Amino acid sequence: MVPKFRAWNGYRKIMADYVSAIQNGDTLGTPSSVNVIVNGKNETWNIKNDHVELLQSTGLKDANGKEIYEGDIVEATIEDCIQYNKYLVKNMWDPHVWMSDPDSYYDYDLSKIEVKGNVHENPELLEAEHDTRTD
DSSP states (O other): OOEEEEEEEEEEEESSSEEEEEEEEESSEEEEEEEEEEETTEEETTTTTTTEEEEEEEEEEOSSSSSHHHHHHEEEETTHHHHHHHHEEOOTTTTSSSSEESSSOOOOOGGGEEEETTTTTTHHHHHHHHOOOOO
């Protein structure tokens, strides 16, 4: 499987949902720039000057078929509970511990997980208290 990335431009405060190429800098293996597509236009972002953060896809999709990336904030329904919890996707390398709360790790049914946003564009989602269903 070819790794898939999106990129956050910390300088411009925008997310590129598609990274088409990553160029290495003077040090082998150290990226210096990325080619991205933003609003249908090709752009080249400088990793250092644009404060770019690369976010890798987990290769998993949520209940609605939306791809899940590192840095996403997902809402998970705990089995046999009426409670929703929000988690930050942190570790995409182990499918059993890719969400944190931040002290405990869980293995969830993907059909009960929904991407709500990401840590860069929606940090308030992590600050909010856990939602509770009342129905």
